Amino acid sequence: MKKPDNPFVLNTYHGKAYFCDREDDLLILEEHIKNGRNVVLYAWRRLGKSALVQRFFEEIEDSGDYETLYVDFLSAVTLEDAVKELSQAVFDRFGKTKSGINATIQKMISSIGASISFDPVSGVPSLNLGLNAQGHEEQSLQALGEFLNQRKKRIVVAIDEFQHVATYSERNAEAMFRTWVQKFPSIRFIFSGSHRGMMAEMFLEKNRPFYQSAQLISLGPIPLEKYTPFIQGHFAAKKKVISAEIIELIIDWSRGQTYTVQLICNYLYAQCQTVKESDFHRVRADILAQQQAVFANFPKMLTKTQWKVFQAIAKEEPLQNPLSKEFINKYQLGAASTVNTAIKSLQKQELVIEDEGIYLAHEVLLARWMARL
Numbered sequence: 001m002k003k004p005d006n007p008f009v010l011n012t013y014h015g016k017a018y019f020c021d022r023e024d025d026l027l028i029l030e031e032h033i034k035n036g037r038n039v040v041l042y043a044w045r046r047l048g049k050s051a052l053v054q055r056f057f058e059e060i061e062d063s064g065d066y067e068t069l070y071v072d073f074l075s076a077v078t079l080e081d082a083v084k085e086l087s088q089a090v091f092d093r094f095g096k097t098k099s100g101i102n103a104t105i106q107k108m109i110s111s112i113g114a115s116i117s118f119d120p121v122s123g124v125p126s127l128n129l130g131l132n133a134q135g136h137e138e139q140s141l142q143a144l145g146e147f148l149n150q151r152k153k154r155i156v157v158a159i160d161e162f163q164h165v166a167t168y169s170e171r172n173a174e175a176m177f178r179t180w181v182q183k184f185p186s187i188r189f190i191f192s193g194s195h196r197g198m199m200a201e202m203f204l205e206k207n208r209p210f211y212q213s214a215q216l217i218s219l220g221p222i223p224l225e226k227y228t229p230f231i232q233g234h235f236a237a238k239k240k241v242i243s244a245e246i247i248e249l250i251i252d253w254s255r256g257q258t259y260t261v262q263l264i265c266n267y268l269y270a271q272c273q274t275v276k277e278s279d280f281h282r283v284r285a286d287i288l289a290q291q292q293a294v295f296a297n298f299p300k301m302l303t304k305t306q307w308k309v310f311q312a313i314a315k316e317e318p319l320q321n322p323l324s325k326e327f328i329n330k331y332q333l334g335a336a337s338t339v340n341t342a343i344k345s346l347q348k349q350e351l352v353i354e355d356e357g358i359y360l361a362h363e364v365l366l367a368r369w370m371a372r373l
């Protein structure tokens with residue numbers, strides 16, 4: 001991997017040197033996987049689930065005993081999309097061998113109703129996922145599972161944003177995946193997702209196919225005492241200085257959300273030799289100003305009440321009782337029942353979350369922007 005221009009990386013994983021802590025989570029993951037347990041990894045958005053999985057995969061691949069497969073269901077809105085994502089991931093990972101396309105891959109490809117074409121110039125193969133894949137998802141999953149199962153090394157499959165499976169119109173989609181997982185007991189699975197509520201329901205509700213089928217890991221923010229030396233270390237390597245006090249301010253303002261901390265540090269590292277508190281204030285204002293165009297769309301996507309309630313939650317952070325007279329009167333939100341309906345809808349859209357009894361606007365930067373309106 002190329003050395004990044006700025007040590008505070010903003011897109012997934014760039015190697016161990018730019019990855020802070022998570023040592024305990026890594027140990028737990030390893031312990032589960034090496035003992036035949038599947039894992040559910042859940043956390044609020046942008047805390048570092050995907051990066052952690054990549055970090056873990058790098059480590060177990062290096063050990064030489066495992067092969068890993070990472071699939072993201074973020075954009076898979078139908079069951080067919082999900083199976084296509086999986087097929088593509090399997091092909092990208094295992095299909096392009098030095099010796100060309102071998103018989104096992106050939107067999108798997110025809111079983112999933114796909115074909116291969118070769119770039120006329122480079123000769124690089126690519127997968128064409130046929131239209132006849134629809135309706136044959138179960139067979140395709142079977143073929144993909146068999147293919148993975150016959151690999152010599154142990155296989156770990158991570159499916160990111162797995163909660164999407166629960167939203168597919170095919171009512172048996174969840175059960176189909178569950179059966180698939182059960183059919184290949186020697187393949188290990190990591191299911192990760194940012195919709196904490198949905199992930200918890202899928203794995204903790206008795207009548208759901210995945211009920212108690214995996215070990216739950218809930219990822220929290222990186223602790224201050226780990227993040228501080230990490231940040232200071234990268235600054236110091238370029239003879240730059242940032243105090244522990246300012247780092248604490250950054251982490252507070254970011255609510256510990258890894259992405260936001262990284263973003264602010266990325267700017268400060270680029271702009272300052274010795275970071276002053278005023279630099280932090282300037283950078284956070286600049287970041288919010290840049291997001292203005294995106295954030296300005298939110299009121300258009302919500303009803304008037306939802307927007308008012310959403311904004312009030314951001315301003316009032318940390319809010320404990322959104323139905324209290326005090327809160328409702330302060331922001332003139334109307335009847336408690338209306339506020340209640342609005343909150344339910346905001347929660348369903350994951351714009352508002354409830355974390356240990358506190359109501360929060362999920363997206364930190366959006367929350368900070370709304371609080372200033």
Ligand SMILES: Nc1ncnc2c1ncn2[C@@H]1O[C@H](COP(=O)(O)OP(=O)(O)O)[C@@H](O)[C@H]1O
Nearest residue numbers: 010011012019020045046047048049050051259
């Ligand atoms: N341990 C870490 N150290 C440094 N940066 C991290 C770490 N974990 C995540 N990041 C950064 O934080 C951002 C969000 O992480 P990501 O894994 O995409 O979150 P999630 O999958 O939970 O939404 C990314 O930009 C990633 O580079």
Ligand SMILES: [Mg+2]
Nearest residue numbers: 049050051160
């Ligand atoms: Mg992710």
